[in-house]
Amino acid sequence: MKKIKVRKGEVIQRVGGSNKYVFFVESGLLRSYSVDRNGKENIFMFAPEGWVIADTHPEDKPSTVFIDAIEDSTVIAYMKNVEEEKKNVDKLMKRLPVLQDRIIRLLSTNAIERYEHFVKTHPDLLQRVSQKMIASYLGINPETLSAAKKQQFERLKKKSKTMKKSFLMNS
Numbered sequence: 001m002k003k004i005k006v007r008k009g010e011v012i013q014r015v016g017g018s019n020k021y022v023f024f025v026e027s028g029l030l031r032s033y034s035v036d037r038n039g040k041e042n043i044f045m046f047a048p049e050g051w052v053i054a055d056t057h058p059e060d061k062p063s064t065v066f067i068d069a070i071e072d073s074t075v076i077a078y079m080k081n082v083e084e085e086k087k088n089v090d091k092l093m094k095r096l097p098v099l100q101d102r103i104i105r106l107l108s109t110n111a112i113e114r115y116e117h118f119v120k121t122h123p124d125l126l127q128r129v130s131q132k133m134i135a136s137y138l139g140i141n142p143e144t145l146s147a148a149k150k151q152q153f154e155r156l157k158k159k160s161k162t163m164k165k166s167f168l169m170n171s
Contacts, residue, residue: 001078006069012077013055013067021077022054023047028073029128030063033136043137044123046070048150053077054080070129106139114138 003026006012009029012023015034023030032055044065047053055063059080105114115138119151125133135145 001076003074003076006073006075008052008069008072011066011068012075013063013065014063015066016062019055019057019061019063020059022052022080023052023067024076024078025049025053026074026076028075029070030067030073030075031133032067036067041133041136042139043133046129046133046137048124048128057149070133084156109139109142111140112151114140115145115148116152151158 004012006028010160012030013021014033025047027049027050030053031046032042032045032053033041033043035041042104045053053067055067056066057064109117115134118134118138129137132142133170135142138145140148
C-alpha cells in the first residue's frame, strides 16, 4: 500500500501496462476509459472521493483501461491480492447490478434518459467533469448531449410555467 499524489491529467495506469493495483481515491477525481481505433475516448467509470477504481481483469493480465486524474488527487494504491479480493465478494455482488443497469441503459435508452439518470445519480460530478467527458460516459457525442440538455431545460421550463399557472389559479 502506498499513498500517491496524482496531478490533473496524469495517467496512473495504461492499456497494456501493469495491472497490479487497486486505487482508493482519498481526494480528487479519477476516471477509467478506453480509446477506440478512431481515437475516441469511452469513459467506463468516474471515481470521486471514497471510491475505488481499478481494471477488473486479473493482475497477471495486461491492463485493458487507462486510469487518469481529472483533478489533482491523492490516492492509495493497493496491490491486487486475489485471496483478499475473494473476501470482498459481497462488495462485488453489490456493484454488479449497478454495472448491469449501466450496460442496459446504454443499450436501451435515448440520450435524454441517460443524461437525466446521470444528473440524478451523480449530481456532484456535473460541475467537476467536462461536458465532453459526460458525453463519453453516456456513449453519445457532445452535440447530442447539448441537444439533450436543451430538451431537458425546455421541458423543465414548460413544467415550471404549468405549475406557476396552476398555483396562480388556485390562489
